Amino acid sequence: MKRLHQVILAAAICVLAFAPAAFAAGQKEPAAPAQAVKGSLLVSRWAGPHADFQKQVVQSYPSATVRIDDIDYGSLKQKQLTSFQASMGSGNYDVVWVNSQWMKEYVDAGYILPIDDLVKKYKLDTGIYAKGMMDGVVFGGKTYGLPTYTQCLILAYDSAAFAKDNIKVPKTADELVAVAKFFKEKYGTGIAIPAKQGGAAATLYSQLLFSSGGYYFDKSGKLDLLSEPSLYAAKIYDQLAQYSVRGATAWHHDETAEAVRTKVAPLGLIMSGLAGLNADTEKSLVVDTVKYATINGKTGDTAANNAFWVWAIAKNSNDVDESFKFISWFTSPAIEKKQTLENKQISAITALSEDPEVQKVMPYLSVVMKQISNGKMDPALKSFQTLKDALIVGLSKIATTDTPSDEVMKGIQEQLKAVDFSK
Amino acid sequence: MRSSRRSTYALSMEKGDLLPTLLMAPAVALVFFVMVVPLSYGVFLSLFNFEFGAFDLRKAFVGLRHYITFLGDETALRAVANTLMFSAGAIAGDFVLGTLAATFIHSFSRSIARFIRPIVTVPLLVSPIVVGLIWRYIYDPQGILYWLMDQVGIPFEAFPGVTSASTALLSTIIAHWWQVVPFMIIVLTAGLVSIPVELYEAAHIDGAGPVTAFFRITLPMLKDVYMVILLISGVDTIKVFDIIFALTGGGPNNSTVSLSMYAYSQGFANSNLSYAMAISVVVMTLTFVIFGIPFIRQNRNRNDR
Numbered sequence: 142m143k144r145l146h147q148v149i150l151a152a153a154i155c156v157l158a159f160a161p162a163a164f165a166a167g168q169k170e171p172a173a174p175a176q177a178v179k180g181s182l183l184v185s186r187w188a189g190p191h192a193d194f195q196k197q198v199v200q201s202y203p204s205a206t207v208r209i210d211d212i213d214y215g216s217l218k219q220k221q222l223t224s225f226q227a228s229m230g231s232g233n234y235d236v237v238w239v240n241s242q243w244m245k246e247y248v249d250a251g252y253i254l255p256i257d258d259l260v261k262k263y264k265l266d267t268g269i270y271a272k273g274m275m276d277g278v279v280f281g282g283k284t285y286g287l288p289t290y291t292q293c294l295i296l297a298y299d300s301a302a303f304a305k306d307n308i309k310v311p312k313t314a315d316e317l318v319a320v321a322k323f324f325k326e327k328y329g330t331g332i333a334i335p336a337k338q339g340g341a342a343a344t345l346y347s348q349l350l351f352s353s354g355g356y357y358f359d360k361s362g363k364l365d366l367l368s369e370p371s372l373y374a375a376k377i378y379d380q381l382a383q384y385s386v387r388g389a390t391a392w393h394h395d396e397t398a399e400a401v402r403t404k405v406a407p408l409g410l411i412m413s414g415l416a417g418l419n420a421d422t423e424k425s426l427v428v429d430t431v432k433y434a435t436i437n438g439k440t441g442d443t444a445a446n447n448a449f450w451v452w453a454i455a456k457n458s459n460d461v462d463e464s465f466k467f468i469s470w471f472t473s474p475a476i477e478k479k480q481t482l483e484n485k486q487i488s489a490i491t492a493l494s495e496d497p498e499v500q501k502v503m504p505y506l507s508v509v510m511k512q513i514s515n516g517k518m519d520p521a522l523k524s525f526q527t528l529k530d531a532l533i534v535g536l537s538k539i540a541t542t543d544t545p546s547d548e549v550m551k552g553i554q555e556q557l558k559a560v561d562f563s564k
Numbered sequence: 565m566r567s568s569r570r571s572t573y574a575l576s577m578e579k580g581d582l583l584p585t586l587l588m589a590p591a592v593a594l595v596f597f598v599m600v601v602p603l604s605y606g607v608f609l610s611l612f613n614f615e616f617g618a619f620d621l622r623k624a625f626v627g628l629r630h631y632i633t634f635l636g637d638e639t640a641l642r643a644v645a646n647t648l649m650f651s652a653g654a655i656a657g658d659f660v661l662g663t664l665a666a667t668f669i670h671s672f673s674r675s676i677a678r679f680i681r682p683i684v685t686v687p688l689l690v691s692p693i694v695v696g697l698i699w700r701y702i703y704d705p706q707g708i709l710y711w712l713m714d715q716v717g718i719p720f721e722a723f724p725g726v727t728s729a730s731t732a733l734l735s736t737i738i739a740h741w742w743q744v745v746p747f748m749i750i751v752l753t754a755g756l757v758s759i760p761v762e763l764y765e766a767a768h769i770d771g772a773g774p775v776t777a778f779f780r781i782t783l784p785m786l787k788d789v790y791m792v793i794l795l796i797s798g799v800d801t802i803k804v805f806d807i808i809f810a811l812t813g814g815g816p817n818n819s820t821v822s823l824s825m826y827a828y829s830q831g832f833a834n835s836n837l838s839y840a841m842a843i844s845v846v847v848m849t850l851t852f853v854i855f856g857i858p859f860i861r862q863n864r865n866r867n868d869r
Contacts, residue, residue, distance in 0.1 A: 218832060219832050222832075242783040246835060250615070306841040315746070336818065337812075337813060337815060337816075338812070338813050338814055338815020338818070339813050339815070355567075386705075387720060387727075388704055388705035388706070388727055389727075390727045390728075390816055391700075391703070391704075391725075391726045391727045391812070391815075391816075393813075396704075404674075406704060452866065478702055523834075523835065526833055526834045526835075527834065529637075530829070530834070534639070534815075534817060534818050537815045537816045537817045537818070538817040540816070541727070541728060541729055541815075541817055542817060
């Protein structure tokens, strides 16, 4: 009898211990931490002041409640990938903001939906978007999103500092190095560049490479880091690092832009998305004197590394039609202009760059558009990340050691000789 | 008496009583589902070319290929060396600085020590990623460190901090010390107060000075505390990610890339999830071999005694 009591007691403990888990397991749809409900859209993007502004903008979207799940940029892709694993209609992201470099991977895995039928159904004119960027969202003849928010590296300089020593705006990469050298040797400052081991340095190298007429691969698609433009771009990067402001080898985009804004550096290669802060009287010491120019290659040509963001519809969206209506509304000329004027966002709508009102608040817009119109994109290949990783480390080696740049590029070429860059 | 003995016997496992087993069942199940299953799943997936979404188990099976790749991967081996150096430097500093600080604070009167201890433990409350950001500004050439160095005539080149491959790892270790030494102070203080004062009094009568007493009494008496610290700090430092991620991003020239950082970049930047899992298994094995086994042996020896 006593043992029976013990067994009953133990069984009761087990039931109590597992009851919550069993109850949860019995639910058909486990509650997601950020779940959309019918009549609403859940949107994924990175967090920051730009997202805060967009949260205000989406409140005026007429036909659904839009909730933006903004998370730290470093965790964005990881969270999107996790969200895509949920089954259709389980209430995960409806709309995702995708980096143009992730598009191929997302398309190949079926994470985002083609929108061609919806474009026809709702008669959207995709001709308003820059062709170069529209091309970047088309895979296998199908369109997978609407482009927006582009940015690239531009040259920002303090015109007063240039005028003081009668320095001319550099028209070639060699002239840029000469100006950096002048300021380094005369004032101990130099140029601000994002030379920290990371993606920013790789972007700078690629922009120098593209502006000098080169690319990562030769015409047959083989890796060609030993081409003349590639070795030239690496040499210029080396020299810019050599004549950079003290500490630049640990700087990413933010610190580089801040160095120009606070007059730590008289010139810098900054991300255009951060140029708007130069006009902020509370944060900038160069409000009246900052000017912008293109970053040029060997012969004075310029070409950006075209990177942008794409509004795409998640494969497990609850309401595909509403999601499409939202992304076309959010990238429409009126809403893009509002975001450009108030959020300093450079849209993919080409006509906006001609708008005098826009040009007034974004004096660097013409520089950006010139670079982007000639720009190239990094290849949308999964294997490209391997090359990018190797370049990131190699460029850091160039910037922080005495190893000659061409030797480093030879090392990367050798290191990656077995990698298949067709995938 | 007889009845009591009988009931004790009845409760024992020898007689097949289910009660102890059933009482342990929730805890065992919890450990199994929360620890063993995910861990085994991770090891299992490291033997495949896993991709998010559906994947064919037969086609994706690669056996030990990821582990073999790891052995020939220059960056991975660099990450192993960096991680071990970080761990060794971090733990050594934690021990030395923690012991010195705890002993120093312990030497004050109780009221002063009570006032100082909460103050010095503040860094412990800060998240490691924030610690990395704080130190990024300290190490900035326009930051406070170089201003102070400039004031005393030390040039930037003497300690280029995170801008040079030669000093970047040390810089991250210093940031780690700043955060973790307060934890050492708390734990070591608990050990220090448990040492009987009579031992010091006897040593003093026998003519031992403070230094002799420290090496002959304090350190031996703290041996068990050090073992616990070694395990906690060891596991913590082998997995280091946040501070390095925020401070250097693994650079310059991969001089600070750690195994956890490399696993993260392989998993989420390169979408090589299985390789990332293989790296994580290596981290786990390293942790167990270096810190787990000595701890288990120490516990066993103590139990034997």
